[in-house]
Amino acid sequence: MSSSPFFPPSCQKARVSIIGAGKVGSTLAQRVAEKNLADVVMLDVLEGMPQGLALDLMEARGVEGHDRQIVGTNDYDDTANSDIVVITAGRPRKPGMNRDDLIEINAKIVKTAAKEAVARSPEAILIVVTNPLDVMTYVAWEASQLPCRRVIGMAGVLDAARFKTFISMELGVSIQDIKAMVLGDHGQLMVPLPRYTTVEGIPLMELMDAQTIERIVERTRNGGTEIVELMKTGSAYFAPASSVSLMIEAILLDQSRIVPAAAYLQGEYGLRDLFIGVPCQLGCRGITQVLELELDEAERAAFQASAESVAQHLQQAHEILSGSTSG
Numbered sequence: 600m601s602s603s604p605f606f607p608p609s610c611q612k613a614r615v616s617i618i619g620a621g622k623v624g625s626t627l628a629q630r631v632a633e634k635n636l637a638d639v640v641m642l643d644v645l646e647g648m649p650q651g652l653a654l655d656l657m658e659a660r661g662v663e664g665h666d667r668q669i670v671g672t673n674d675y676d677d678t679a680n681s682d683i684v685v686i687t688a689g690r691p692r693k694p695g696m697n698r699d700d701l702i703e704i705n706a707k708i709v710k711t712a713a714k715e716a717v718a719r720s721p722e723a724i725l726i727v728v729t730n731p732l733d734v735m736t737y738v739a740w741e742a743s744q745l746p747c748r749r750v751i752g753m754a755g756v757l758d759a760a761r762f763k764t765f766i767s768m769e770l771g772v773s774i775q776d777i778k779a780m781v782l783g784d785h786g787q788l789m790v791p792l793p794r795y796t797t798v799e800g801i802p803l804m805e806l807m808d809a810q811t812i813e814r815i816v817e818r819t820r821n822g823g824t825e826i827v828e829l830m831k832t833g834s835a836y837f838a839p840a841s842s843v844s845l846m847i848e849a850i851l852l853d854q855s856r857i858v859p860a861a862a863y864l865q866g867e868y869g870l871r872d873l874f875i876g877v878p879c880q881l882g883c884r885g886i887t888q889v890l891e892l893e894l895d896e897a898e899r900a901a902f903q904a905s906a907e908s909v910a911q912h913l914q915q916a917h918e919i920l921s922g923s924t925s926g
Contacts, residue, residue: 612668613637613851616678616720618712619688620649620671622833623728626840627685629656632667634844636851639669640678642716643688649673679719683847686712686739689729691834694827705729706738706916713739724850724885725750727861728843732785733909734916736861736874747863749885754785755859755876756842761822762791765815770806772798780892781819781859783876783905790901791816795892846881853883857890867891868899870906873913 615631617624620643628639639656643649649671656669670677678684689705709729717723725743727736727750736752743750758781767774780795793812796803803812818825826835849856860879864870867877867889880888894902 613683614640614681615683615685615847616640616642616681616716616723618642618678618684618686618716619729620645620652621687621691622836623839623843624685624687625652625656626836627687627843628652628669629659630840630844631847632656632660632669633663633665634848635665635667636844636848637682638667640681641669641671642673642675642678643671644673646673675715675719678716681716681720681723683726683850684713684716684720684723685726685728685843685847686716686735687728687843688712689735691730694831701730702734702912702916703919705731705735706919709735709738710742710920713742717743717745723749726843726846727752728839730785731912733861733874733876734912737863737913738916738920740863740874746885747865748887750863750874751846751879751881751886752785752861752874752876753839753843753846754861755781755878756845757839758785758789758791758819758822758876759859760838760842762796762815762819765818765822766796766798766803769811769815770798780878781876782878782892782898782902784909785861785876786908787820788901788905788908789820789876790898790905791819792892792898794895794898849881850883850885855880855882855887857881860886862886862889864889868894868902868906873906873909875906875909 615637620641628641631639641649653669653671689708727739729735732752732754740750759779762779763774763777776799778797780792783790793803859876861874861876862879863874878890879886
């Protein structure tokens with residue numbers, strides 16, 4: 600008779616592994632544990648760092664009042680049987696860099712992380728946070744060999760959150776009353792959609808003039824860069840961690856939330872074989888549906904330009920990875 604304890608399905612705890620225990624990863628671990636969503640494993644290549652962060656978060660339980668387990672490790676074996684794997688590992692931007700400058704460094708990191716983590720958790724859903732986001736999500740999908748609907752890039756939630764924040768600041772209204780939609784890549788060619796953005800059901804274009812809207816759209820596109828330039832030695836992490844936490848909650852609780860996220864397109868919007876930001880329905884199986892919005896001529900042209908940029912950078916990533924493999 601096995602000495603292992605039997606846990607009926609209702610007693611099994613959800614498990615989230617975070618690859619990369621930097622500021623985004625550690626803040627996400629805090630969010631997930633304190634929202635009581637899952638036990639958390641933080642993995643990082645730096646010995647002692649994830650273990651110390653995990654111990655610190657465990658000690659915070661005495662104040663926060665949850666019983667979630669938080670483990671720090673340098674060994675992928677400790678991530679086994681995860682329900683969700685989040686990849687935050689990679690080099691962050693510095694002032695003067697754009698997200699595309701990170702392709703060569705981060706493609707190799709993400710490829711290894713996805714392959715190693717999914718080998719231990721073949722049933723997991725994979726969420727990618729590393730920049731350049733849309734390209735890294737594709738790299739992770741190829742490396743993991745997971746079904747495409749179980750690989751998701753976090754960007755649209757963050758971009759929409761920034762769009763909502765700037766609208767709230769401009770109008771002086773509660774952010775809870777604002778619904779916003781953003782398409783495209785997570786970068787300079789993202790496509791915030793004022794036509795699909797409302798304040799308590801009122802179209803944004805009835806509350807602001809075109810010049811104000813365009814100023815807010817441009818600030819949204821540069822939201823991450825603005826923070827990098829202010830901080831000088833790092834990049835955003837509170838809002839990205841909150842954005843991933845929302846996605847994790849939607850998946851683990853099977854909420855069927857409609858959120859913008861980087862999904863693999865198979866003909867939607869006339870595009871194929873790339874990950875790019877679109878509205879998605881998220882549930883316990885990952886992306887259960889990609890929603891195709893009606894776009895006007897200008898919106899469609901902007902989205903097409905964004906997709907072409909992603910495809911170009913994906914080709915660059917493939918060339919880099921092919922060279923590293925052959926070498």
